[in-house]
Amino acid sequence: MADLDSFRKETRAWLEAHAPASLKGRSASALEGVWGGRKAQWADRDARRWLDVMAERGWTAPTWPREYGGGGLSPEEAKVLRQEMTALGLPPPLIGFGLTMIGPTLLRYGSEEQKREHLPRITRGEIRWCQGYSEPDAGSDLASLKTRAVRDGDDFVVTGQKVWTSYADLSDWMFLLVRTNPEARKQAGITFILMDMESPGVEVKPILLISGASPFCETFLHDVRIPVRNVVGEIDGGWTIAKALLTYERSMIAEAFGSGVMSSGQSRRTLADWARRYLDGRGGPLQDELARHRIAQLEMDTRALMLTIQRARDAAKAGQAPGPESSIFKIYGTELNQRRYELLVSLAGPQALGWEGEGFDAEELAVTREWLRSRGNSIEGGTSEIQLNIIAKRVLGLPD
């Protein structure tokens, strides 16, 4: 405990000395912040400086081993670091699928060579990663994927199409699932492999969503050559790794949505303030009892999820990796985010119906777009229905 106290003191002093003042009070989440990568646009020099000093200290990935660019912190120390950063209002210096998905996967399944090649470049924010999982005919039934990888000397030659690749247009490398053995049972012929997006034959097209945004892409692979040494784990043995990565993805999504710290500026207002703006405009108890109860219900449900995430974290300190119970975070976190935007739209009434232009302020337009965007939350990263199947099978042991 004394060690932890002195660590806290040192950490606070170091953060106060090194964090750029302009970043204090800037909010961020697992899906909002600095993504890094070769194509990063650095509008903000302080964000860049913050990334560099933190990466230097290993604190972009506080719990990863030092030899791979991490901070080598214990879970308790990492918690102290998070708390001190929160206390100073500092955003994480770097976010992205390198830190949340492929990094933990490589630490668990990667070869020594792969760890040394990729992990330090993730921690320094040099390489941005994207995820090549879904295909046009392999959505919920992911294991039926068809992208073919045919061995040719030291390379695989890969042909096929990936879809829903988040930010493929901004990423440098992709981790993807390919079929290396078309004869085997469908889960048994899949290989997990790492691909440089600059390889010849890679073509990326953004997908426009109902919200007007396009965070997703289609990625076409035409005879792309990927070195065999980029296979993670065994050839044809990728399914286990694929599933492990999905649990990391679910935790990341749950945390992002569960925290209620979403991308629009609206999140920094309370729901009650938002309601007052449209309902009675005064302080004190809300006159609209129904609205009042809906707000309380949502706040309480959000708190219950945050407590459950904390409980899982406290249990993880006892050494358990995230298991199937992380499925409840994904389902519940995304449903809460959807309910939150449903409620915001409903409270704003007709003022929530604007697409753009006159008669609506920026906050109202953002809320409406976020509501549309949120409809995808329970689909992306494994639909809620698939998550319920996972709970029923792996946690509750119900038969197939």
Next chain:
Amino acid sequence: MQLVLTEDQELLAKTARDFVAERSPVARVRALRDSRDETGFSRELWQEMAELGWVGILLPEAHGGAGLGLAELAVVLESLGRTLAPEPFLSTVLLGSQALLLGGTDAQRKEWLPEVAAGRRLLTLAWQEPHAGFERHVVATRAEKDGEGWVLTGDKLQVPDGHVADALVVSARTYGPDRDPDGVTLFLLPRDARGLSVTRQRLIDSRNAALLHLDHVRVAQDAVVGEVNRGGELLEQVLDRACAGLCAEMLGSMSEASDRTLRYLKDRVQFGVPIGSFQALKHRAARMFMEIELARSAVMAATRALDEGSDDAAGLVSLAKARCSDAFVHVANEAVQMHGGIGVTDEHEIGFFLKRARVAEMSCGDAAWHRDRWARLGDY
């Protein structure tokens, strides 16, 4: 706040699980019900529970207790909830003795608490009234000053274990109109007080409750628990602690109802396959699991916040009770539905869980009342 069980708590949980499995099957509740047992629980088991240290778990060692917290009591209550044990924890351990511990005079504590911890005497709290709903400050029972003492007149209902309590802590109005948030005082009444009549009530869950009628019940000044006119705040504190304990019990009951239902889904064969292979039921079972997990986190947080005396304890208690009320009713309804026809027969035990869910849902405030309180605490 750490939301994990300590090693000591794990050990206590195991002791409680083993004890309950061996000594307290649901069949016991049925037998007590069917024989219209006068006590409504087992005094012998109560004595054993006192010897295990459970009855005095919250009381300081100076009063013969174990000096532990709600986090510890919660693991015991969760086990008892698994088989719907009707022993008087809510009335005696959570309500009556907590009122004396938090607000009582030295003399009151010395007289009652060691006897309670030893399992020899029972206490309860009478706060609910006709027309008050779940509001604690709506009190029509009056206490009029009379020389050095007080005279109490009014009615109380659904007093937990009121039919067997050796003494009752009763809320009465000493000032202001019926709905005034201030002006409530708590009094300690012996069971045999003149003018006090106690009538047993029969609730759907076969637990024990009573009506009180107070007809000019005369008590001395030393019967006051806490401060005159300030009993409302004491009542809030006591009911928050009771609520957290009740939630732990509800958590055990809903977990058991869910476990029994899962077993049924795996065993029951229709159309040549276990019905648990049907996706329509799988998804509903997974939803039950989610509700229980979320409730568990809220209960752990509420009990620990109360033990640590943290500022957000009241909010977390309301969160836990709202969650547990909704979740237990939901799980019990689903459990009966998934059991099919056998689920609505008296012969099957799953119905006992449904009945208990309804009563527990409304004890110490239902989900809507606690959401309302959350909003009040949040200033909207």
